[in-house]
Amino acid sequence: MTAGKRPGHLRLGVNIDHVATVRNARGGDYPDPVRAALLAEKAGADGITAHLREDRRHISDRDIDRLSRELKLPLNLEMAATEEMQAIALTHRPHAVCLVPERREERTTEGGLDVAGDEARLAEFIAPLAAHGARVSLFVAPDEEQIRAAAQTGAAVVELHTGTYADAHNEGRFDESDAELERLRDAARLADSLGLEVHAGHGLTYDNVGPIAAIPEVVELNIGHFLIGEAIFRGLAEAIAHMRALMDAARGDGAAAGR
Numbered sequence: 343m344t345a346g347k348r349p350g351h352l353r354l355g356v357n358i359d360h361v362a363t364v365r366n367a368r369g370g371d372y373p374d375p376v377r378a379a380l381l382a383e384k385a386g387a388d389g390i391t392a393h394l395r396e397d398r399r400h401i402s403d404r405d406i407d408r409l410s411r412e413l414k415l416p417l418n419l420e421m422a423a424t425e426e427m428q429a430i431a432l433t434h435r436p437h438a439v440c441l442v443p444e445r446r447e448e449r450t451t452e453g454g455l456d457v458a459g460d461e462a463r464l465a466e467f468i469a470p471l472a473a474h475g476a477r478v479s480l481f482v483a484p485d486e487e488q489i490r491a492a493a494q495t496g497a498a499v500v501e502l503h504t505g506t507y508a509d510a511h512n513e514g515r516f517d518e519s520d521a522e523l524e525r526l527r528d529a530a531r532l533a534d535s536l537g538l539e540v541h542a543g544h545g546l547t548y549d550n551v552g553p554i555a556a557i558p559e560v561v562e563l564n565i566g567h568f569l570i571g572e573a574i575f576r577g578l579a580e581a582i583a584h585m586r587a588l589m590d591a592a593r594g595d596g597a598a599a600g601r
């Protein structure tokens with residue numbers, strides 16, 4: 343942790359991919375992820391994240407076009423580091439671009455980006471995006487080598503992959519989730535010391551979000567699947583508000599936690 347650093351407001355980015363997953367199950371227009379994004383905006387989200395995958399399995403090009411025009415909140419476009427995606431990002435100019443690894447056969451983004459050894463290519467990829475005003479982040483495992491490499495690419499941000507921590511926690515393997523939490527804390531401290539803004543996400547739920555939200559260097563969490571699932575039971579606005587309250591409580595903001 344930077345000496346004297348105090349945890350401030352922790353932003354919540356709501357990932358709306360899985361609204362599009364449900365829509366695409368029937369091939370029509372319902373439910374509309376842009377409507378979900380606008381609702382999330384009212385419910386206290388600080389940003390909206392959408393992953394335009396190469397295979398367009400959930401979010402579509404039209405969704406990105408509409409989100410770019412209709413949202414007031416910052417849009418974080420998640421994408422693979424390909425020429426096609428770079429051209430789309432340069433056209434729509436989202437507030438942020440998060441580069442993730444992508445494999446067609448994976449169910450979700452399974453690991454972090456392999457930045458180490460690929461710094462020069464990534465730096466070249468990032469430069470035009472940054473020049474057009476995007477805050478570029480790299481989705482990485484909490485690994486020293488990857489974070490040191492990320493700092494060489496011109497990226498402004500790293501998003502730490504919390505999937506290993508979340509899986510271990512969800513399955514009651516608490517020795518493992520504690521060890522992974524330590525790695526996340528160390529990674530956040532290192533990234534911050536190298537001048538990178540620190541985000542975190544993947545697999546976060548009401549049960550496991552607290553310790554991640556409490557890491558003082560982390561300034562943004564991106565949460566999707568759980569919130570969209572929980573929306574089935576309590577509605578999207580309430581699902582988001584409860585996550586917000588848990589994040590604030592973990593951050594030591596008692597007043598906000600009580601709302």
Ligand code: PXP
Pocket residue numbers: 357359393420440442450451481501542543544545546564565566567568
């Ligand atoms: N952050 C990144 C970079 C991701 O790829 C994802 C999944 O799309 C998330 C956050 C959100 O993960 P989840 O849907 O498990 O909350």
